[in-house]
Amino acid sequence: MEEEYYSWVRRPMFSTTVCRRVDPSKIPAIHPVRQTSLRGQREEASECLSCGSRACGVDSETRPVAKSLQRSSHSRPLERATSPLPATALSEAFKEARSERRRFSTPLPRKQASPAKSEEGEWREEWRGDLSQLYLGHKFASGAHSKVYHGIYKNLTVAVKVISQPDEGENPGLAARLEKQFNREVTHLSHFHHRNVIKMVAACRAPSVFCIITEYLGGGSLRTALHKLKEEPLALDRLVAIALGIARGMEYVHSQGVVHRDLKPENVLFDDDGVPKIADFGIACEETRCEALTEDPGTYRWMAPEMIKHKIYGHKVDVYSFGLLLWEMLSGRVPFDDMTPIQAAFAVVDKNLRPAIPVGCPPPLRGLIESCWSVMPERRPEFWQIVGVLEQFQSAVYRDGSLGVVQTAACQEHKNRLLHWMQKFKISASEDGGRPPPPKFL
Structure with a gap:
């Protein structure tokens, strides 16, 4: 029996394998013995297919093999060898400029990460x-x-x-x-x-x-100190000193873009030397995000009207609370102590009610309190202005033992004088570039 020979040719474009019966005597005609290029092989195959004769040494049975070679050469394009990019030595000045992004434009401001938390949230x-x-x-x-x-x-x-x-x-x-x-x-x-x-x-x-x-802080809270007085007011010099310390602390807090939102005597603590310190920032917020934090309200008795109404508010809500805190140190009583917190909130919002200022209150201090708890936030002073006024109060008390004003003068006159002082501070700040002076780091 005659021995059969097979040639296995795999077509790269398909997953099937083609088996063709080939005459072994004619294999050298298509076997790549000569060191010819792929392009020459492709031209020979194309000539054999075009002539259709046996003169070229290709039988009709081997034509599918040539066709498969031709098809494989067209299906897989030639690739050029890639040369490595030339290495360019950069100078140190260029590397520094490129790393700091200072070549062509000023870099965009980057948001600073929170000091307490890293980028991973830990x-x-x-x-x-x-x-x-x-x-x-x-x-x-x-x-x-x-x-x-x-x-x-x-x-x-x-x-x-x-x-x-x-x-x-x-x-x-x-x-x-x-x-x-x-x-x-x-x-x-x-x-x-x-x-x-x-x-x-x-x-x-x-x-x-x-x-x-x-x-x-071993000195206790301001609430404890007021409770010990049994509804008696603080001495004027002590009142001004405490108020000045609170105002300086709040001036610094506001300079950091933070709103406390719960300023009251329980959150003012004293160290062993009697220095007041602001505490409890549990519901504090960044001023730009306070509107989104409506689930954490403050305490109604010290809460500003716009905050009770859930309107847009800013850092002036702390100034309103500071006015009530001044009144509490002056009177020795809790604001709206004859009402429940909800009743006090309704009285402030619906009737624009404020606690009655004691008769013996010095008119300049009265004017400061009324300015702080004004119903309109834009009419309330900034804490840096309050610090300037209280420093003048403190100088007068140390010098004369009082605020150095005639007690029988009309309250409106002293209130106008207080507003004149604040306006003067605002003008001096605008001359320095339109920004308030930086807080003092004591």
Whole structure:
């Protein structure tokens, strides 16, 4: 029996394999023995297919093989060899200019990352507390969802604010809100550095508990100091000194673009030397984002009308609260103490009601209080203006023991004089470039 020969040719454009029966005597005619180029092979194959004769040495049975070669050469185009790009040596000046993007245009301003949190959303190492070195003592204050303990952290006397979250699945909305408050407070406190603002030491977070470690202020709160007076007013020199410290702290807070939103005597603490410090930034917000944080209201008795109405508001809501705080130090009483908080809110919004200023109030101080709690936010002074007025009050009290004004003068006259002082401060600020003077770092 005659031996059969087979030639296996794979067509690259298809997955099937073609099997052709070939005469072995005619294989050398198409076998690439000669060192010819691929282009020459393609031309020979095309001539053989065109002539159709046996003179070229190609049988009709081998024509499909030539066709497949021709088809494969057209289906896979030739590729040129890629040469490496020439290496160019850059000078150091060019590298520096390109890295800092200073060649052709000024770089766009970049949003600064929060000092307390990194880009991955984790607390930076310098603020992450070590719970193994924290020792809790007795509880000395509490709120709706938090408790404040005396503690020791790394041999320092500290105050530890513990925020307890509800059980898992019990109240997910409250849990999310408390976590947001914790994040905001740590973010704000981590970059506050002022004599009249509480100092943060560290922050810790566990699955069900958050805690904020701050300096311990042994002088108690302004609420405690007023309670000890049993509805008696503070001495004028002490009142002005405390008010000046609070105003300086709030001036600094506003210069950082932050609105406290809950300024009241409970959130003003004293150190051992009697220096007042602003505390509790749990519902504080950046002024550009306050409108989106309607779920965290302040306290109604000290809340500005526009905030009660859920209208657009800004940092002047803290000035309104400061006016009520001045009145409380002057009278020794809680604002609207004969009403519930809801009733007080309705009285402020619907009737434009304010607490009655005591008869013996010095007229300049009366004018300052009325300016701070004005119903129109644009008529309330800025805290840097309040600092300037209170510094003049303090100089007069140290010099004369009083505010140096005639007590029988008309209140409106002193109020106009106060507004003239504030206008003078505003003019001096505009001469310096239209911006208020920078806060004093004491």
